[in-house]
Amino acid sequence: MIFELQSISFQYPGSKYIVETGDLQLCVQNGVRIDGPNGSGKTTLLKLLAGLLHPQRGQILLNAKPLPRVDRLKTPLVYVHAEPYIFRGTVLENLEMALSWARVPARERPERIRQALEVLGLGALARRRHFELYTGERRKTALARAFAVHPAVVLLDEPSSGLDAASRAELMDQLDTLRASGIGLVLTTHDAGLQDRMKLKTCTLHLEEEPGGFRKGRLHEIADSPR
Amino acid sequence: MQTAEWMEILEITLRSLAYAFLATALAMALGLPVGAALARRRGTLARGIAAVFGAAAAMPTVVIGLLAFLLLSRTGPLGELRWLYTSAGVVFGEFFLGFPIVVTHLHAALRRTETAFYETLATFGASRLQRTRAMLREFAAPIAGAFTLSFGRIVGEVGVAMMLGGNIRHATRTMTTTIALESAKGDWINAIFLSIILMLIAIIINIAITFVQRFEK
Numbered sequence: 001m002i003f004e005l006q007s008i009s010f011q012y013p014g015s016k017y018i019v020e021t022g023d024l025q026l027c028v029q030n031g032v033r034i035d036g037p038n039g040s041g042k043t044t045l046l047k048l049l050a051g052l053l054h055p056q057r058g059q060i061l062l063n064a065k066p067l068p069r070v071d072r073l074k075t076p077l078v079y080v081h082a083e084p085y086i087f088r089g090t091v092l093e094n095l096e097m098a099l100s101w102a103r104v105p106a107r108e109r110p111e112r113i114r115q116a117l118e119v120l121g122l123g124a125l126a127r128r129r130h131f132e133l134y135t136g137e138r139r140k141t142a143l144a145r146a147f148a149v150h151p152a153v154v155l156l157d158e159p160s161s162g163l164d165a166a167s168r169a170e171l172m173d174q175l176d177t178l179r180a181s182g183i184g185l186v187l188t189t190h191d192a193g194l195q196d197r198m199k200l201k202t203c204t205l206h207l208e209e210e211p212g213g214f215r216k217g218r219l220h221e222i223a224d225s226p227r
Numbered sequence: 228m229q230t231a232e233w234m235e236i237l238e239i240t241l242r243s244l245a246y247a248f249l250a251t252a253l254a255m256a257l258g259l260p261v262g263a264a265l266a267r268r269r270g271t272l273a274r275g276i277a278a279v280f281g282a283a284a285a286m287p288t289v290v291i292g293l294l295a296f297l298l299l300s301r302t303g304p305l306g307e308l309r310w311l312y313t314s315a316g317v318v319f320g321e322f323f324l325g326f327p328i329v330v331t332h333l334h335a336a337l338r339r340t341e342t343a344f345y346e347t348l349a350t351f352g353a354s355r356l357q358r359t360r361a362m363l364r365e366f367a368a369p370i371a372g373a374f375t376l377s378f379g380r381i382v383g384e385v386g387v388a389m390m391l392g393g394n395i396r397h398a399t400r401t402m403t404t405t406i407a408l409e410s411a412k413g414d415w416i417n418a419i420f421l422s423i424i425l426m427l428i429a430i431i432i433n434i435a436i437t438f439v440q441r442f443e444k
Binding site: 047087 | 344346348350351364365
C-alpha cells in the first residue's frame with residue numbers, strides 16, 4: 001500500500017491552520033508514524049489519508065490511483081479516533097454494524113467477529129454495553145471493529161494516550177498482530193515506547209508561523225522512506 | 228351523563244388525539260432532517276435559523292393560529308385549499324406548533340454530537356441510508372423526546388384548534404375547545420371531566436418522557 005502525496009494543501013474553512021506537503025511517497029505496509037508538535041496538523045493529515053478530508057490543492061494517490069470516496073473503496077481505510085466513538089449497544093453489535101456498513105456478506109460476519117474478538121482479546125467483553133467500557137476497552141473495541149472489516153490500512157490517532165502500562169503493552173502486541181496480518185498502519189503518537197518497540201518510519205510535520213497569523217504544518221521529508 | 232354524551236366525549240377525545248398525532252408525525256417528518264442538518268452546521272446563518280426556530284417554539288398558540296388562519300383564509304395564499312374550519316386546517320395549524328419544537332429539540336441534542344460519530348460512519352463506508360438508520364438508532368431517545376414534547380404541546384393547545392377548526396360539533400371539536408365552550412356555558416361537569424382526561428394524557432406523556440430519558444445513556 002503506497003500513498004502518494006502530490007503537493008497537497010488543506011485548510012479548514014475560516015481557520016488559520018494549513019497543512020501542506022511536497023511530493024512524497026508513503027509506504028505504509030510496515031507502519032508509518034506521523035510526528036510533529038501540537039497543532040502541526042498530524043490528525044488532519046491522518047484524516048486526509050483516510051479520505052475523510054479532501055485537499056483543496058494537489059491530490060492523494062493510493063497505489064498510483066486517485067484516492068476514491070470513502071464509500072467507494074473496495075477495501076476500507078479505517079480511521080480510529082484518539083477517543084473512538086462507540087455506538088449505542090454491545091461490543092458485538094458495534095462489530096456487526098461496522099461489517100454491515102463495509103458491506104461484508106452476512107454469512108462471513110460471525111467468523112470475522114469471532115476472529116476480531118480473539119485477536120483483540122475482547123471475548124469476555126463481547127456482551128458489554130457501550131457505557132460500561134473503560135478507555136482502554138473502548139480503544140480495543142474500535143480496533144476490533146477496524147480489524148473485522150479487513151482494511152487495507154488502519155490510521156490511528158494517538159492510540160496509546162490515556163492507557164496504563166499494561167494496556168499499552170497489550171496495545172503494542174495487538175498493533176504488531178495487525179501489522180503481521182498485512183494491514184498497513186499509519187499513526188500519530190508521542191509515545192516513545194511505542195515507537196521504540198514498533199520501529200516505525202517517521203515523517204515529521206514542521207510547524208511554521210506565517211504572516212497574518214497563519215500557522216502552517218509542513219511535511220516535506222520522510223525518515224527512512226523509500227523515495 | 229347519558230350514553231350519547233359519553234360517546235361524544237369519546238369522539239372528541241379520539242379526534243384530539245388523532246389531530247395531535249398527525250400534526251406531530253408531519254412535524255417529525257420535516258423537523259428531523261432540518262434539525263439534524265442545522266446541528267451539523269456551525270456558521271452564523273445556521274445559528275440565526277436555529278434562533279428563529281427557538282423563538283417560534285415559544286410563540287403563543289393564538290399567534291400561530293392567527294398566522295395559519297391568514298394563510299388559509301379565502302383571500303390568503305392557501306385559500307384555494309378550502310381547509311379553513313376543517314380537520315385538515317387544524318392539523319395544518321398544529322403542524323406549525325410542533326415543527327419548531329421538533330427542530331429546536333433535535334438541534335440542541337444533536338449539536339453536541341462528536342465529529343467522531345459522523346467520521347466513524349464515513350470511514351466504514353456507510354451509505355446514506357445506513358447513516359440515517361444509525362442516526363435514528365443512536366438518537367432514539369432525543370427523537371422520542373421531540374415527539375412527546377410536540378405531541379404534549381399540540382394536544383393541550385386551544386388557540387389553533389379554535390381559530391382554524393371553529394369548534395364545529397362532530398367535525399372539528401377538540402378536548403380543549405370543548406372545555407372552553409362548556410366553561411363559557413357554565414356546564415362545569417363536562418369541562419371538568421374533559422380536563423381530567425387531558426391531565427391524564429399530560430401525566431402519561433410525562434411518564435413517557437421520563438421513561439425515554441432513562442435510556443439517554
